[in-house]
Amino acid sequence: MCLPFFIVKPNYKSNMKVKLINYTPNPIETAFIAARTCYSGDGPEKLWELSVAEDENKIPDEKMHSLLDNVIASGHHSVLEHINFTFAIEEISRACSHQLVRHRIANFSQQSQRYVAVKRDAFVVPDTIKSNPDAKIIFDELIDNAKKTYDKLVDIGIPKEDARFVIPNAAKTNIVMTMNFREIYNVCQIRLCTRAQWEIRELFWKVKAELSKIDELKGLADYLQPKCVILGYCPENRSCGMYPTREEVLGNDS
Amino acid sequence: MCLPFFIVKPNYKSNMKVKLINYTPNPIETAFIAARTCYSGDGPEKLWELSVAEDENKIPDEKMHSLLDNVIASGHHSVLEHINFTFAIEEISRACSHQLVRHRIANFSQQSQRYVAVKRDAFVVPDTIKSNPDAKIIFDELIDNAKKTYDKLVDIGIPKEDARFVIPNAAKTNIVMTMNFREIYNVCQIRLCTRAQWEIRELFWKVKAELSKIDELKGLADYLQPKCVILGYCPENRSCGMYPTREEVLGNDS
Amino acid sequence: MCLPFFIVKPNYKSNMKVKLINYTPNPIETAFIAARTCYSGDGPEKLWELSVAEDENKIPDEKMHSLLDNVIASGHHSVLEHINFTFAIEEISRACSHQLVRHRIANFSQQSQRYVAVKRDAFVVPDTIKSNPDAKIIFDELIDNAKKTYDKLVDIGIPKEDARFVIPNAAKTNIVMTMNFREIYNVCQIRLCTRAQWEIRELFWKVKAELSKIDELKGLADYLQPKCVILGYCPENRSCGMYPTREEVLGNDS
Amino acid sequence: MCLPFFIVKPNYKSNMKVKLINYTPNPIETAFIAARTCYSGDGPEKLWELSVAEDENKIPDEKMHSLLDNVIASGHHSVLEHINFTFAIEEISRACSHQLVRHRIANFSQQSQRYVAVKRDAFVVPDTIKSNPDAKIIFDELIDNAKKTYDKLVDIGIPKEDARFVIPNAAKTNIVMTMNFREIYNVCQIRLCTRAQWEIRELFWKVKAELSKIDELKGLADYLQPKCVILGYCPENRSCGMYPTREEVLGNDS
The missing domain is CATH 3.30.1360 (Gyrase A; domain 2)
Structure with a gap:
């Protein structure tokens, strides 16, 4: 062929x-x-x-x-x-990884959000947002906000596995x-x-x-x-x- | 036994x-x-x-x-x-569903965030946050914020599949x-x-x-x-x- | 379609x-x-x-x-x-069942030749043999022979799981x-x-x-x-x- | 441990x-x-x-x-x-291979009896038979018989995939x-x-x-x-x- x-x-x-x-x-x-x-x-x-x-x-x-x-x-x-x-495979979004692991004839070992703290810059920006200044501003604000909220929740004693509920799909x-x-x-x-x-x-x-x-x-x-x-x-x-x-x-x- | x-x-x-x-x-x-x-x-x-x-x-x-x-x-x-x-199975968080679909000897059909718009109240609140008033306030703020940002992104023409990058793990x-x-x-x-x-x-x-x-x-x-x-x-x-x-x-x- | x-x-x-x-x-x-x-x-x-x-x-x-x-x-x-x-599914040959169980996305429970004794008439005859008198005669002889040998082996104390080594693929x-x-x-x-x-x-x-x-x-x-x-x-x-x-x-x- | x-x-x-x-x-x-x-x-x-x-x-x-x-x-x-x-893996019986391929989380490529002719010495003898002279004699006779019948069937035009119906489980x-x-x-x-x-x-x-x-x-x-x-x-x-x-x-x- x-x-x-x-x-x-x-x-x-x-x-x-x-x-x-x-x-x-x-x-x-x-x-x-x-x-x-x-x-x-x-x-x-x-x-x-x-x-x-x-x-x-x-x-x-x-x-x-x-x-x-x-x-x-x-x-x-x-x-x-x-x-x-x-x-x-590094720095894909959790939106992407959720799709990826649906393939059942494969073996996956994935970074756990229950145990690994989320880092400041660890977010994927879709191209449609990156190339649209208005979208980029509100996207960045929200991500920044989410990260700050996550840190505060951990600071006041919420376990990482629950604090991560505020982390957006964009997380790497x-x-x-x-x-x-x-x-x-x-x-x-x-x-x-x-x-x-x-x-x-x-x-x-x-x-x-x-x-x-x-x-x-x-x-x-x-x-x-x-x-x-x-x-x-x-x-x-x-x-x-x-x-x-x-x-x-x-x-x-x- | x-x-x-x-x-x-x-x-x-x-x-x-x-x-x-x-x-x-x-x-x-x-x-x-x-x-x-x-x-x-x-x-x-x-x-x-x-x-x-x-x-x-x-x-x-x-x-x-x-x-x-x-x-x-x-x-x-x-x-x-x-x-x-x-x-x-309804109203589990995407954090939970991501774990669930790791079980490979099962068949899953899951609601798509690429096609279905996220609703205002569709978020899971962990008990550790629900029972902690300080945590609950900043959690709610962030979720509200995320939902508003999502709506704005869709309004200015970002496709749902990309706007959802701001949606937190708590999403049902x-x-x-x-x-x-x-x-x-x-x-x-x-x-x-x-x-x-x-x-x-x-x-x-x-x-x-x-x-x-x-x-x-x-x-x-x-x-x-x-x-x-x-x-x-x-x-x-x-x-x-x-x-x-x-x-x-x-x-x-x- | x-x-x-x-x-x-x-x-x-x-x-x-x-x-x-x-x-x-x-x-x-x-x-x-x-x-x-x-x-x-x-x-x-x-x-x-x-x-x-x-x-x-x-x-x-x-x-x-x-x-x-x-x-x-x-x-x-x-x-x-x-x-x-x-x-x-009944009365398929062991030749056929060996192929069948190669399909891995299915659940099979099969009659065991280790535990269930082989019966006299329990053999599949392929059509090419059934419709060819010369072939049919030597096929039947061999099958009959195999069955008798199996019975004798069991009689003199060979375990069923080893006696079955003489049983032909045609076994149902x-x-x-x-x-x-x-x-x-x-x-x-x-x-x-x-x-x-x-x-x-x-x-x-x-x-x-x-x-x-x-x-x-x-x-x-x-x-x-x-x-x-x-x-x-x-x-x-x-x-x-x-x-x-x-x-x-x-x-x-x- | x-x-x-x-x-x-x-x-x-x-x-x-x-x-x-x-x-x-x-x-x-x-x-x-x-x-x-x-x-x-x-x-x-x-x-x-x-x-x-x-x-x-x-x-x-x-x-x-x-x-x-x-x-x-x-x-x-x-x-x-x-x-x-x-x-x-070589020279296991078809009785054994039929069990082996039941394990579904593995990949198998097996010699085909539809395409590869059965050889004269290609049979596994269980130890219980090998060590019992009476059993060994009737086992060998049957195997020899089966092989001869297989050859005759192929000679008179029966396709290999049907002639193999006379081949015993002992076949390697x-x-x-x-x-x-x-x-x-x-x-x-x-x-x-x-x-x-x-x-x-x-x-x-x-x-x-x-x-x-x-x-x-x-x-x-x-x-x-x-x-x-x-x-x-x-x-x-x-x-x-x-x-x-x-x-x-x-x-x-x-």
Whole structure:
């Protein structure tokens, strides 16, 4: 399958950091031997040795990559679950993290507002507010106010876990996220869509950008696309314009 | 197993509503025939007919209930997954809902702050603040302020999904939650613990209270207990005092 | 979305029984109020009361059904997880059950070969063997042989859990399966495909047939289709002929 | 927590191979920074840098390991999900693999009997049969018979996916399994129990043995124990004798 890679990177609007800190070594080899084990008389230990060999017996990279291309194109994605990625995600809003943790096939460890005191500058400002001077003034006032109220509540003995009830959604949070490649592929279909909330969309663009930097993945990151690119049409009622709808492409009767 | 049911109900501190609106009919029969299928030459269809029969062939309720008692006591809990419960949960804070949706073996449908405008009175007040006049005054001021700022931001054209960045954690939210009995049993062990945050603890006390009202469950709700009651000791480093620690009960070497 | 319902029922080839024994009452209402809760200022308890009301306040069935049509067409499937179905599945082969339990978002309780003795006639005969007299003779001989060997091993004191090592894949097994509608929808895309193994394909045709009988579902079962019908093209390398491939429909570059 | 490590290794009874081929690099550091992120004002990227630093700023190994000891003892296990292990598992019976894949929080890629022809010697012999000459003779005859019948069926044109219906449970299979440390910890509690079927018990002893060889894990594998060791008592109705029951330890009323 040859996907069009014209999807342009959005203008990043926040200071969030998404840093890949750890991942399954030899990712292509791992998914390859999982796929081969299903259809081979050879055991996975031997397949593994051949895939990571450093002599002339090594299974050529092109062969492994080509099998994975085929696996992804034809939808047999379970072998992609063997490849895991761990990200350090910093300075996203609690509005965004609340959405993020709804993805259930992933592991999250999140900074606790019950135990960690909120800092003065730890708030995300949406771009629509940053670029609107009137909005920015009242936004800053409220945030400042909230922070002062939080500090006062803690000062007069309210536990942090209750004082945080005044903290706005804009509050920044940190998360460690481990997600396998199959789930990243599925989540990107939803969250790279132009209809996704801007912050979580930015988050998964950065996830994709991090994966794109890994030479060992040999272009696997290119498959991370909004669902319209994967499907060949937009499945929503109304398209954002990037792709025609299902009906426009396939007609009414299919 | 005979569990001590002296665990006292906490004083409910909020106005949250937890209403069981739907559940698997014939819950005991469903779990019973699942358990019997594992060890019987009879098929589940026949077992089902016998368990719901209305004549003298009916498997006696006591027999079904006694098998489930044994299943729960000995830890073979997978048959409890066949029983599902759907709850209408209203007026919990977004602080609480953010914790709640971390439980991954459950289905949630939550009110969206991207689409639903925030109402004036839709905020949870923690009891420590409600009962402290100084705290209550500055809390109310901030909440009022946040609501006014939100309204102004929407008025000057900021999209709701961005205006909500000023909305505090105290904002109320609604959720529909479906969870199976095995997972409710597991989650109660964690969330009924006195160390759990008060709001989610209250939520699962109300979950338990709702299940206690169902005659058909024949006392299955009694098994919903904090982990110390299940284990016979507190596994935390320091106990809240209700139960001795593992070390105190079992000694250092086991 | 208007799906073509011309997919013909396969000729059932076995005696497997798939019987829906239990399901979430008011399934349409349950999914509807879950979907409405996301976008409504009203709480789910009130929405539930309106959806199941028996007076003029009742939300019309057409309105609920039409919302769910839209939900399914546009891919926002999480609300379908609140509807659960429990099936009594009998007389499938252990070859089939081994495939079936690979679906991880479901609950299974399966007859144990460690504890339940294998019966004389408890074997599935594939159609290709049934319809080939030469094959049938040697198949029957082997099965008969296996059964006799099993009995002898048990007689001379081998535990059932080890004697069963001689039992062929054809051995029948029983399973109780609970699966939610979202997962049934996903699994049908894979298992109703003509490339799926005939036995598990038959199993999910019968799952679909059972759901089709429920008036309360108001046609929701019509959405259970192989992936080509859902997508509008076959995503495999080679199509079975029912649908053209992705490339044939959309061209090479998309 | 100081667990008694007197649990003796069972006599391995089969030729199964369980080989750890891949795992999350820096496993202790990964779980540590996940745990620290929850309670720290520092972001996970900085914590990661400090945990893997090679100068005097490095967080000492003892500190990381001691935090994880505490995490495991007190039951806060979610941070252990960030550490993944991939195993090449060879020559287990299909009886064993059918049990294995019931664990749903793991990723499996298994050799297909639909596509891979069964080899002559590819059968597991249970020890109770191997050590009983009478049993061994009739077992071998049946297996030989089954293999011959399979070959004949394939010869006369029966598809492999149907011919395999005569293949006994003893048939060997290969699987690639990725499982995170939290789930390995949970599964070992069940499968290392003396009541578990011998083959899957052996499998998880070998899983534990593989993890014990990794210096980087710094003894984390010692925590992999049957549930009696973890709990301090046997939760089953009757104990195998290694540990007293719950009632014997805690009395009837708790």
